Amino acid sequence: MSPEVIYEPVTARTTDLTPLKADIITYYGPAILALIVQHAAVSLGALALVRERLSGAFALFIVAPAKSLHLLLGKYLAYLVFVLTIGAAMLGVLLSPLLGIPLAGSAWRLAGVLLLLTLGSIGLGFVLSLLAASERQAVQFAMLSLLAVVFFSGIALPLDALQQPALTLSYLLPATYATDLLQDIMLLGLPGDRRFFLALAGMAAALFLAALALLRWRTKPS
Numbered sequence: 001m002s003p004e005v006i007y008e009p010v011t012a013r014t015t016d017l018t019p020l021k022a023d024i025i026t027y028y029g030p031a032i033l034a035l036i037v038q039h040a041a042v043s044l045g046a047l048a049l050v051r052e053r054l055s056g057a058f059a060l061f062i063v064a065p066a067k068s069l070h071l072l073l074g075k076y077l078a079y080l081v082f083v084l085t086i087g088a089a090m091l092g093v094l095l096s097p098l099l100g101i102p103l104a105g106s107a108w109r110l111a112g113v114l115l116l117l118t119l120g121s122i123g124l125g126f127v128l129s130l131l132a133a134s135e136r137q138a139v140q141f142a143m144l145s146l147l148a149v150v151f152f153s154g155i156a157l158p159l160d161a162l163q164q165p166a167l168t169l170s171y172l173l174p175a176t177y178a179t180d181l182l183q184d185i186m187l188l189g190l191p192g193d194r195r196f197f198l199a200l201a202g203m204a205a206a207l208f209l210a211a212l213a214l215l216r217w218r219t220k221p222s
Contacts, residue, residue, distance in 0.1 A: 029094045029101040030182035031155045036090055037114060038121040038175040039146045041083045045125015046138040048075055053218060054134065068216045076122060076208075083118045104189030113181045113192070116200040120174035123207025130214035149175045174203055 091114075094101045103110065124145065132138035150156055152169050153176040162170060170176050177196040184190040 025099055026101050026187065027183075028155070029099065030186050031153075031179045033087070033090055033094060034117060034153070034175040034178040034182055035146075035149050035155060037083060037087045037117055038149055038173075038178070039142070040086050041079065041118050041121030042125040042128070042145050043139075043142040044079050044083065045122045046128045046132065046142040047135065048079065049126060049129040049215070049218075050132045050135055050138045053130075068219055069212060072126070072208075072212055072215055075126070076119070079122050079125075080118055083122065084114065087114050087118065101186065103186050105185035105191065109192060110182070110185050112197070113178055113185065113200070116197070116204055117174050117178040119204040120200055120207055123204055123211050124174065126211035127207055127214060130211065130218055145173075149173055152176070154179050171199075174200060177203075 091110075093099060095103055125142070128141040128145070129138055132141055148169065152162065152166055153173050154170070159167065159170055159176070177200045181192040181196050181200075184192045
């Protein structure tokens with residue numbers, strides 16, 4: 001009997017059905033997008049209010065007819081437009097023939113992830129700005145958040161390789177949820193984990209409320 005006939009029943013034949021290139025640029029592209037958007041938003045937000053507070057501009061906010069909520073919403077809108085422009089430019093580079101990263105899923109879900117990521121990151125930056133005692137400290141806070149994203153959001157190390165309390169820190173970062181969602185939407189064509197969408201939305205809302213409370217505390221007449 002021919003040897004081919006004997007081992008034929010146990011021969012494995014595999015076919016790659018994925019529509020993407022299995023290279024390092026394609027895999028890390030969505031994660032780098034999340035990292036850049038969060039770092040840009042946190043850095044801008046961290047310097048947004050500390051400079052005005054130290055220069056004495058908050059004294060004008062105290063006597064101005066505008067409320068703290070109006071001031072914070074104006075800041076949010078300005079930085080939201082700016083950071084989303086940066087994210088859109090970065091996304092255009094990733095999807096261009098230069099890098100060739102696919103968009104297998106819904107463009108609307110992708111836009112929703114970037115919007116929630118930007119809102120949460122701006123809120124984190126504002127909280128750090130209102131807690132910082134100086135511009136130098138605000139910059140240090142922003143750099144620490146960048147290092148946290150690199151090491152604890154699943155970019156450098158997979159989340160299942162982390163132990164507590166590092167794993168808890170991972171899920172306190174907006175980029176952790178955004179990285180997973182962007183990889184599902186862009187590379188696999190999946191809708192993304194609904195719990196991660198809710199977590200991003202909840203984090204953005206919580207950070208907005210925290211920034212508002214801190215701003216009211218900072219602008220409270222002494």
